[in-house]
Amino acid sequence: MKLRSVVMPMVAIVLALIIGALIIKALGMDPVLAYTNLAIGAFGNIYGISNTLLEATPLIFTGLSFALARRAGLLNIGAEGQLYIGGLCSVLVGAFIHGLPMIIHLPLALLAGFVGGGLWGWIAGWLKVKFGSNEIITTVMLNYIAIYLVSYMVSGPIIEPPGDMSQSPPVLHSAQLPYLNAGTQLHWGFVLALIMAGLYYIFMWHTRKGYEARVVGFNPDAGAYVGINRNQLIYLVMFLAGGLAGLGGSGEILGIQHRLYQNFSPGYGYDGIAVALLGLNTPIGTVLAAILFGALRAGGNLMQVAAKVPLDLVYVIEALVIIFVASEYLFRRVKLPKFNLRFRRGIERSEPL
Amino acid sequence: MSAVSLSSFIAAFANFVNADIQTAMPILLAATGLIFNERTGVVNIGVEGVMLMGAFAGVAGSFLLGNVWLGVLVAIVAGGILGLIFTFLVETARADQVVVGMAFNLLGLGLTTMINRAMFGLNTTPPRIDSFHPVNIPxxxxxxxxxxxxxxxxxxxxxxxxVIPLVSFIVFKTNIGLVLRSVGEHPRAADTVGINVVRVRYIAGMVSCMFGAVGGAYLSLSQLNFFTEGMTAGRGFIALAAVVFGKWSPVGVLGATILFGAGSALSYQLQTLNSYISSNQLLLTLPYVLTILGLAGFAGKAVGPAASGKPYIKE
Structure with a gap:
């Protein structure tokens, strides 16, 4: 089982890269040049590596967000919106509260992001409990609402005077995440993401609530039978999932951007879904998958410049990886006799719409 | 109210309905297709990506072949292929429907953006293509x-x-509709009476994606006359909501999409009416808020086809 759960994603990645190469070729560009630059951009030197980890940081947060909800049988497609709200709340604290020492200000700004994103996720949980609204649809709708809300805020209520540009005032130094390594942009948000992966593990596998979440996620009927309060669990799980994604937004704002802009996320929330699926909703898997996708993104920039292959190839590769991992049944006919246990623990069938 | 203001009110309202129909139509087309799919027990979360690919295929087809109807045809063919792949993955390869659906959304965004840039470059001015224009019926x-x-x-x-009344007729008044619904409700029973469950799902999946693709092409060829990256902006998900909201019936779906379309039409009209409203971005959230309210107002009474979400495995 262990081997299979490592081998399958590997096979999926290789197949996806091959098909990606064929697409590049079909569009009249050079796949070898593209992938060479992709690799150099991602791992070629200290800047490449730190860019890879930098790009991986928000993906770890949003990946954990999806994974946590998925373990509990919920589909949180709303990490994108939760991330925006997290960024917004962090800026409200980080740019508008003055006179606090860093040791208070920074944790407070992070907490604001966590709570803001958490409440945004909680809304979808509340709609599900109270009205039976499918969380896939409500979280997607909430994404658009959050994105427009942030656009509204930075072009009106919290615009930086005199108001020439749609952006918030800068985050004070006392609320900025420090850089890990002078000379690169990698900041403490990456470490925070790793800590969250650890806390996710502890919550899911070493607490009562985490255990209940997994029981309900595995079999809702069994959960009801042993007296688990599913509604309460939905609130908790959606809050925590939203909070993780919210921290992703905080990390972007307090660590790199240092201001709030409209459309500051290029889809980190959606990419988190791919990250969690590839990582089989495990903490280590999610971190590794985030680093892989971070590498694709970091390298993708150089690829775009040097080989003229649009960065959006990354989406195609991500999509193909997901499809291959999900179609594992087809590959199961290729015999690996000693490892015939289920590897798809993390991607149990979801309940229908 | 004087006669003049009444007539101008009627004119404004007529314009509003006209705009409502235009904004509702892509969603309505996609949602109508989804009915086929969901009636047979398959939920395609990837309809957003299918619409996006349809929108691009339509523009590319119209650009390369020089005729807007051929553009629509290209979109239909693209939709059929996507439907075939989707059904293969969820039925034959037994992949999770939600997972594959999300992958389709990513794929749609990535592929259309890549090919769009390869074909048209990063131009600020979109290429001139043959597109649909309003035609006044005599x-x-x-x-x-x-x-x-x-x-x-x-x-x-x-x-x-x-087409939409025709679909309604097919689903509820013909044998074909009965077959579709029996496959969605109780595939094993359908199998026992000699219905090829998997084949029905393949056909319904392809038809469904064709509708979704035409919905996208409507956006790029009839509402507008060009393609922009990510232009579907959540309409596929609104279509999914509309199907639930409309209780899996074409008439119900029509009502739902008209309601959501009204949200968009209203937000645009309010913006043009009052340029002082600085909260434009807040108005733009209206269709999404309406969708949530519509779904919530439905209070969990929606019960979909019984066999939804699972592949049919013959024993």
Whole structure:
């Protein structure tokens, strides 16, 4: 089982890269040049590596967000919106509260992001409990609402005077995440993401609530039978999932951007879904998958410049990886006799719409 | 109210209905297709990506072949292929429907953006392509209110006016509809009476994606006349909500999409009416808020086809 759960994603990645190469070729560009630059951009030197980890940081947060909800049988497609709200709340604290020492200000700004994103996720949980609204649809709708809300805020209520540009005032130094390594942009948000992966593990596998979440996620009927309060669990799980994604937004704002802009996320929330699926909703898997996708993104920039292959190839590769991992049944006919246990623990069938 | 202001109110309302129909139509087409799919027990979360690929295929087809109808045809073919792949993955490869659906959304965004840049470059001015234009129907377009509201649309809209009642008829009044629904409710029973469950799902999946793709092409060829990256902006998900909201029936879905379309039409009209409203971005959230309210107002009474979400495995 262990081997299979490592081998399958590997096979999926290789197949996806091959098909990606064929697409590049079909569009009249050079796949070898593209992938060479992709690799150099991602791992070629200290800047490449730190860019890879930098790009991986928000993906770890949003990946954990999806994974946590998925373990509990919920589909949180709303990490994108939760991330925006997290960024917004962090800026409200980080740019508008003055006179606090860093040791208070920074944790407070992070907490604001966590709570803001958490409440945004909680809304979808509340709609599900109270009205039976499918969380896939409500979280997607909430994404658009959050994105427009942030656009509204930075072009009106919290615009930086005199108001020439749609952006918030800068985050004070006392609320900025420090850089890990002078000379690169990698900041403490990456470490925070790793800590969250650890806390996710502890919550899911070493607490009562985490255990209940997994029981309900595995079999809702069994959960009801042993007296688990599913509604309460939905609130908790959606809050925590939203909070993780919210921290992703905080990390972007307090660590790199240092201001709030409209459309500051290029889809980190959606990419988190791919990250969690590839990582089989495990903490280590999610971190590794985030680093892989971070590498694709970091390298993708150089690829775009040097080989003229649009960065959006990354989406195609991500999509193909997901499809291959999900179609594992087809590959199961290729015999690996000693490892015939289920590897798809993390991607149990979801309940229908 | 004086006669002048009444007539201008009617004119404004007719324009509003006209705009409502235009904004609702892509969602309505996609949602109508989803009915086929979901009636057979398959939920395609990837309809957003399918619409996006349809939107691009339509523009690419019209650009390369020089005729907007051929563009629509290309979109239909693309939709059919996507439906075939989707059904293969979820039925034959037994992959999770939600997972594959999300992958389709990513794939749609990535592929269309890549090919768009390869074909048209990073131009600020979109290429000129053959697209649909509003056509006034003789006599009918002169009717008060109804003329502006219903008879000054594009040919693609008129075609949709005809196709959607036809779908309603097929699903509820014919044998084909009965087969679809039996596969969605109780595939094993359907199998016992000699219905090829998997084949029905393949066909329904392809038809469904064709509708989704045409919905996308409506966006790029009838509402606008170009493709922009990510232009579907959540309409696929609104279509999914509309199917639940409309209780899996074409008439219900029609009502739901008209409601959501009204949200968009209203937000645009309010913006043009009042340029002082600085909260434009807040108005833009209206269709999404309406969708949530619509779904919540439905209070969990929606019960979908019984066998939804699972592949059929013959024993």
């Amino acid at each position: 006599v009918l377009s002169k009717l008060p209110f109804f003329g502006i509201a219903f008879f000054t649309h594009t040919y693609l809209t008129y075609l949709a006016f005809l």
